[in-house]
Amino acid sequence: MAKQKKNRTLDALASLCKRRGFIFQSSEIYGGINGFWDYGPLGVELKRNIKEAWWKDVVQANENIVGLDCSIIMHPRVWEASGHVGGFSDPMVDCRACKKRYKADNLCEDQGTELIEADGTFELPEGIKCTACGSNDLTEPRSFDLMFKTFVGPVEEDSATAYLRPETAQGIFAQFSNVLSTARQKLPFGIAQIGKAFRNEINPRNYTFRSREFEQMELEFFIEPGTDAEWHAHWITERLKWYESIGLPAESLHQDIHPEHKLAHYASACTDIAYDFPFGVQELEGIAARGNFDLSRHAEFSGKSMDYFDQEANKRFIPHVVEPSAGVDRIALAVLCNAYREEWIPKGGGEVIQGEIGKRAPEGYEMRTVMRFAPRVAPIKVAVFPLLKNKPELVNKAREVFDSLQRCWPCAYDQVGAIGRRYRRQDEVGTPFCVTIDFDSLEDECVTLRHRDSMTQERIAISDLIATLHGQLA
Ligand code: ATP
Secondary structure, three states: OHHHHHHHHHHHHHHHHHHOOOEEEOOHHHOOOOOOEEEOHHHHHHHHHHHHHHHHHHHHOOOOEEEOOOOOEOOHHHHHHOOOOOOOEEEEEEEOOOOOEEEHHHHHHHOOOOOEEEOOEEEOOOOOOOOOOOOOOEOOOEEEEOOEEEEOOOOOOHHHEEEEOOOOHHHHHHOHHHHHHHHOOOOOEEEEEEEEEEOOOOOOEOOOOEOOEEEEEEEEEEEOOOOHHHHHHHHHHHHHHHHHHOOOOHHHEEEEEOOHHHOOOOOOEEEEEEEEEOOEEEEEEEEEEEEOHHHHHHHHHHOOOOOEEEOOOOEEEOOEEEEEEEEHHHHHHHHHHHHEEEEEEEOOOOOOEEOOOOOOOOOOEEEEEEEOOOOOOOOOOEEEEEOOOOOHHHHHHHHHHHHHHHOOOOEEEOOOOOHHHHHHHHHHHOOOEEEEEOHHHHHHOEEEEEEOOOOOEEEEEHHHHHHHHHHHHO
């Protein structure tokens, strides 16, 4: 029953995302391709807002954090040094009866248990069954390489093999010395990057949550050895605050602290920030204290120094790093899930009820679908309507207001249908404000400003509109 409800929420959201142009299946006209997604006109704005909010708060607001934009394909030795070649794999399990393939740890988790791991080999606990057909005829867990391979140059031979990066972080480590010598930074300082990453996931699922092509926002924050715990705690606090700033409520965010026996041998701590998705509490971002593992490995494999020279202390060492690593698409999905509401509005006025998703509104109520995006991430900030489309004086005035607002924010102009229906269209895409120009506006230079969440309306002078909206959208 709970599962059905969860599926209903995700199905309803996916349907809205397709209908209103947030997310489409990649290559849909050819039947789609599993694990790949396209963002439509509104989705692309939503994602850009998330990336811009991160860049602004993580990079631009901190004078000791600088940006970087590395190539997706790098020298193959990068991935040997990082441990990805030969080491970046997931255990998978096949159902012999129906041929469905699973990520072994997910299959166990879904059935309330854990994959057994001993000395680098994996085993399924007793009683695990195929979720799709119920059979217990499953293969032993086998390693599955997650790296996407390609060839550089005209000849497809082994020496030309390269990889699509499975994370953006290694570009930062590989360019550490260049950034250090050009950005004139002292420890502690960070290098940040946003970009695409690729993983040939065994079982892409939960809509866009686990995709094969996705975007990451990663910060490598370089610190003095011994300060790891302090900076790790600092970044957990900062990142939790940031998630709230884009509208995810504190109570929907969780910290998953990795127990010591599950940490990589070089890491001293790792905490995931997870969100309460309709399909369970799942990771949005991992924050790891990785010691000096990455820089040391690149120093070893490249033969180039990755040292930092501390002039005051007159000592040379390889810095440690704390890495907050987030996925843009997962955050976008969390923002979409959090925003989606089906509300039941009493026809004669009165209190609005939060409806049950997928259920019809009771007698005497009408349903509205609304995306309650935080203004910061809403794809469209303001919509402008002339009351009637066949009155040139109203249309001209509305276009004038629209032009002035569009210089400040992404806006929509709509003159089709009754005003109520135009409000509903904007509610469905999460536009926080609508502005209506009516006959009175021509006389008094005022408009009706309508608020998405409360559905209240107020009369406001056109000359005050930009300042008021600036205040409310901030
Ligand atoms: P998971 O355990 O869910 O596979 P991970 O721990 O392997 O994730 P990291 O390697 O820590 O993930 O990557 C950092 C972030 O990149 C994740 O927190 C997530 O937001 C994002 N990410 C990783 N893999 C995917 C994917 N297949 N699809 C979408 N986002 C992803």
